[in-house]
Structure formats: C-alpha cells, structure tokens
Amino acid sequence: MERPAWVGPDIDLSRPSPARVYDVHLGGAHNFQVDREAARRIAEVMPDLPRILRANRAFLRRAVRFLVDQGVTQFLDLGSGIPTAGNVHEVAWSADPGCRIVYVDVDPVAVAHSRALLDGVDHATAVHADLRRPEEVLNHPETRRTLDFTRPVGVLMFAVLHFVPDEDDPAGIIRRYLDATVPGSYFALSHASLDGEAERAEEATEQFRSRVTDFSMRTRTEVGELLAGVELVEPGLVYLTEWRPEPGDEDPDPKRTSTFAAVGRKTG
Incomplete structure (x- = not known):
C-alpha cells in the first residue's frame, strides 16, 4: 500500500479505525481500503448507517450554532475524528470568527489531518490524546494555550x-x-x-466490534444517566433529527437513526 505523504511511519494502515470508517460513510477521501471494506460490511447489515452519520453531522452543526448563539466561543471537541466538511471550526467561525477550538482524538491519522488543515491558524489546534484520560487532555499545553477555563467552554462528544x-x-x-x-x-x-x-443495530454493533473496535450501544435511559451533571435545553434527550431540526434535517421516522442527541448547560 502506498503511504500518503501526510501519514507518518507509526500509523498502521493495515487496521481500520473508527475515524476513517466514519469518513467513508460521510463520503470523505481520508480513508484506506481496509476502512472501506469495514464500512461496506457494516453497511450491509445496517444500510441506513451512512444516512445516520450524515444526520449526526447535521446535529453537530445545529448544536454548535446554538452554543455560539448562547455566547459560547470555546469548544473542546473530544473524539473529533477526521475534519471533514462542516466540522466544528467551520460552523463556529461562520457565526463568530473569534471562536477557539481544540480537537482531541486518539487516532493519529485524524490528528495528522487536523493539524494539516489547521496549520498556521491561531484559534484552533489538534491534540493527540485519549479522551478517557481527562487530566492528560485538560493539561495538554495546546489545550491550555487555546482555551481559557475561567470562561464557558462547550464540551462536545x-x-x-x-x-x-x-x-x-x-x-x-x-x-x-x-x-x-x-x-x-x-x-x-x-x-x-x-x-x-434494535435488531439491525445489534447486528451492526457486532460487525463493528469484530472489524474495528469495541462498541457499547446504550438505551435511552442509560444515555440519560450520562447527562446527570447538566440541565438539558429543549427538547431534551431525543433522536438526532428531533433536536431543533432545520429545513431539510427532518425525518418522518426519527427512531431509524438509533442515535440520541442532547445539549445541556452546567449550572453549578
């Protein structure tokens, strides 16, 4: 396999990665044959998956715009993936060019892409770190340089x-x-x-676990428990396309996304 110039020698091109498989389903170009094969097998058992991931990207767009409207100009995007079109910095800067963004991902390819895209940009950076180690992320020099934690931050997952x-x-x-x-x-x-x-989601989950990485689907109740520390804004915890849809984002059967979305505010 020919190694592109932007891919460092330490990056394993023989194994699929979640970020690159996601990129495949979004129609991106930042992936390899091993990722495309994994994406194809997963889509065979869940044909709606590319549409679901596009709905997720549309939710990202609406949520970031909402946060900028609330006066949030700093974003910590955890598990950011590969910066395909419509990513956080593009959406935020279209509303306020002064917004500051830190992208965090454990995939070195995703981080390499992000750094190349953001080269020479002062208000955004990419950090190679595991979101499961918050102290490492929060104390990273690039995080501290870019974000001011004495002011509100939008934490995105x-x-x-x-x-x-x-x-x-x-x-x-x-x-x-x-x-x-x-x-x-x-x-x-x-x-x-x-x-x-549920049935197709379970089958797709097993495909993802066997071909890419561990995957933990959760119920609405379980996802809600993860939001215990914030006050949810309307409409609360809902399916992707039900969260403040804009024209073109609606779905006559929102549950087909098998994905919940929410935004909450820290009040204390």
Missing part, C-alpha cells in the same frame, strides 16, 4: 461515547471534564442506542 465501555466509567469521564469548566459551560453529545432499529 459527538458519536464517540459508544466507543467507551462501561468499565471505563463514561459518566465519570464526563464529570471530570465538566468539573474543569465554569457554570454557563455546555455539554453536547450524540450516542448510538439499542433503541429504535
């Missing part, structure tokens, strides 16, 4: 917590990030669920 198993204490991870922020900060997440199209 879009389509990533289902890669964090229960034994890693996802609720505790969220709590540690929120503890580092001031009141008036926000937390936004989307999370794949066993609710909705």
Whole structure:
C-alpha cells in the first residue's frame, strides 16, 4: 500500500479505525481500503448507517450554532475524528470568527489531518490524546494555550461515547471534564442506542466490534444517566433529527437513526 505523504511511519494502515470508517460513510477521501471494506460490511447489515452519520453531522452543526448563539466561543471537541466538511471550526467561525477550538482524538491519522488543515491558524489546534484520560487532555499545553477555563467552554462528544465501555466509567469521564469548566459551560453529545432499529443495530454493533473496535450501544435511559451533571435545553434527550431540526434535517421516522442527541448547560 502506498503511504500518503501526510501519514507518518507509526500509523498502521493495515487496521481500520473508527475515524476513517466514519469518513467513508460521510463520503470523505481520508480513508484506506481496509476502512472501506469495514464500512461496506457494516453497511450491509445496517444500510441506513451512512444516512445516520450524515444526520449526526447535521446535529453537530445545529448544536454548535446554538452554543455560539448562547455566547459560547470555546469548544473542546473530544473524539473529533477526521475534519471533514462542516466540522466544528467551520460552523463556529461562520457565526463568530473569534471562536477557539481544540480537537482531541486518539487516532493519529485524524490528528495528522487536523493539524494539516489547521496549520498556521491561531484559534484552533489538534491534540493527540485519549479522551478517557481527562487530566492528560485538560493539561495538554495546546489545550491550555487555546482555551481559557475561567470562561464557558462547550464540551462536545459527538458519536464517540459508544466507543467507551462501561468499565471505563463514561459518566465519570464526563464529570471530570465538566468539573474543569465554569457554570454557563455546555455539554453536547450524540450516542448510538439499542433503541429504535434494535435488531439491525445489534447486528451492526457486532460487525463493528469484530472489524474495528469495541462498541457499547446504550438505551435511552442509560444515555440519560450520562447527562446527570447538566440541565438539558429543549427538547431534551431525543433522536438526532428531533433536536431543533432545520429545513431539510427532518425525518418522518426519527427512531431509524438509533442515535440520541442532547445539549445541556452546567449550572453549578
């Protein structure tokens, strides 16, 4: 396999990665044959998956715009993936060019892409770190240089917590990030669920586990428990396309996304 110039020698191109498989389903170009094969097998058992991931990206767009409207100009995007079109910095800067963004991902390819895209940009950076180690992320020099934690921060976890198993204490991870922020900060997440199209979701989950990485689907109740530290804004915890849809984002059968979305405000 020919190694592109932007891919460092330490990156394993023989194994698929969640970020690159996601990129495949979004129609991106930042992936390899091994990722495309994994994406194809998963889509065979869940044909709606590309549409679901596009709905997730549309939710990201609406949520970031909402937060900027609330006066939030700083974003910590955890598990950011590969910066395909419509990512956080593009959405935020279209509303306020002064917004500051830290992208965090454990995938070195995703981080390499982000750094190349953000080269020479002062208000955004990419950090190679595991979101399951909040102190490492929060104390990283790039995080401290870019974000001011005496002011509100939007902590974002879009389509990533289902890669964090229960034994890693996802609720505790969220709590540690929120503890580092001031009141008036926000937390936004989307999370794949066993609710909705449960049978196909379970089959796709097994495909993902066997071909890419561990995957922890959760029920609506379980996802809600992860949001215990924030006050949810309307409409609360809902399916992706039900969260403040804009024209073109609606879905006559929202449960088909098998993914919940919510935005909450830290009040204390």
